Amino acid sequence: MSIRHHHPADDAGFDALVQVVPVLVDLVPAGDAFDFPARTLLHAGPPFDAPASVPAAVLNSAAAAAVFEGWAADREDALVRLRSGDLTLAAAQDYRCAVPLASVLSPSQFVQVVHDANRPDRRAFSSLNGGNGPALRLGLPTPNVVHHLRWLNGAFANAIRPGCRRGTALIPIADFALTMGDDLHGRTAAATARLVETLSSGNAWPSMATDFLDASPSFFLNLWMAATKCILSGAEGMQDCSLVSALGANGHQVGIQLAGRPGHWVRSPSSPPRGRLEAGITPQERLPAIGDSALIEASGLGAMGFEHSPPQRESFADFMSHPPAELARALLMAPHPAFARSKARFGLAARQAVASGHDLIVALGIIDIEGRRGRIGGGLWSSTPELFQRALEGLHPTPVHP
Known part of the structure; x- marks a missing residue:
């Protein structure tokens, strides 16, 4: 052939x-965006075939998210609950979500909602990119991961939320960024700059949001993962x-x-x-x-x-x-x-x-x-x-x- x-x-x-037109339309807690399974954390890739298959980095992220949700008192408590089955893991893509590296998604984390302008019931979701600090995707075991989760899904999410609800077409940003040297995975600096310019137009963002985005050239990546999931679902x-x-x-x-x-x-x-x-x-x-x-x-x-x-x-x-x-x-x-x-x-x-x-x-x-x-x-x-x-x-x- x-x-x-x-x-x-x-x-x-x-x-x-190619008929799918991905548009960023909202930023909401994951539990409000879709039918989130109870006491479950969504991870990258296919489902794990056995509890022993879960890498240490994913366990660390799951423990941090469980503490963030209030499902566990601390990391050790969270690990016990994960090992006992009180908390479960499931594949994010089975819920039209995409998560980076060793990250997990929990219901109180905000997700970027991308829908197809030609068929708005076709939607996909991604968590906010954690930037270059103690981001959840890195699978670190330290308490500052939880602190960063709270800030990212609290003050920061509230600051950029109005811009996310405006309705931003994502293919024009991606197409432009490719001509500026991005590959839209490992390199997204031009796309991030164009996205921030679009979302912040007419909004008085607090300096903490602006400073974070200035130091986070990969911020567009998670959003483009959701857009890609939306596009691929067209077939x-x-x-x-x-x-x-x-x-x-x-x-x-x-x-x-x-x-x-x-x-x-x-x-x-x-x-x-x-x-x-x-x-x-x-x-x-x-x-x-x-x-x-x-x-x-x-x-x-x-x-x-x-x-x-x-x-x-x-x-x-x-x-x-x-x-x-x-x-x-x-x-x-x-x-x-x-x-x-x-x-x-x-x-x-x-x-x-x-x-x-x-x-x-x-x-x-x-x-x-x-x-x-x-x-x-x-x-x-x-x-x-x-x-x-x-x-x-x-x-x-x-x-x-x-």
Whole structure:
């Protein structure tokens, strides 16, 4: 099968995907945004197959969120409740949420609500980016993580909430940012600056909010994860469609869902990203890949879009299997018509991934496997076509007529 001729179901899925118009419309507690399961914390990637599979970093984040919610008195109490089953863990993407790295989402945390302007009942959610301080995504065991959660979901969220409710179209920001050297995953500085300019227009933000955002060039990342989840869901439910609609890792396994089988995870063991580690860190200290931000590569950006970002392309050149533009042509279906300036390609189809023989490349932060030091580097995780082949085996073979 030529990778230049797509299956009719994948063509139909791509046509549906590019009709999605993601718009930021609200900032509300997660428990008010959707039917949040009781005494549950939502994590990145597929569900854990056993309690012993949960990495230390995720346990640390879950404990901090439990204290933040008032479900536990302190970290030790929270860990006891998690181990006993009094508190449970579930996959965020199964609730149309996306969380970064070792983070978890709890019902009192604010989520950015993104809906499809063409079909407002299609929605996706993400927590606020925690910036460069003791952010929940780092999986740290210290009490200041809880303090930061309270500030982020209190004073800060209240300051930016009016701007979030104005209705901000996100593809124009993303398209502009790609022309400015962002890849919309590891590098989002131009997108963050444009977003802050849009949200703050006409609002007198307190200096603490402005100072935090000035020091947080990755703030757009979580929002774009929700936008990406919203976009990819456009093809969900289309029979035999092999477009990837979910992709993430939990530090133990990586999981994928295809649009033709929504809700069905296909998993494989997660390996650590390859990349540059901080001084004194050994390769054995890397946690296997973790985070829902892999969704961005599943759409076609991030490492798959390094051709738009010379700084990222140069930084990761030693770890790339093929030139970024070659990977994008081999793995992604076509340019997204709404990305008129950047002409970014979108649409990762499992059929095309298998036919191409190329690995999917995902840029990820590297987390300390012991859950003590947080982020210890940055690198690339790659998936062989075998994962896509196994996902394809579950699709219905019935032909689809557009």
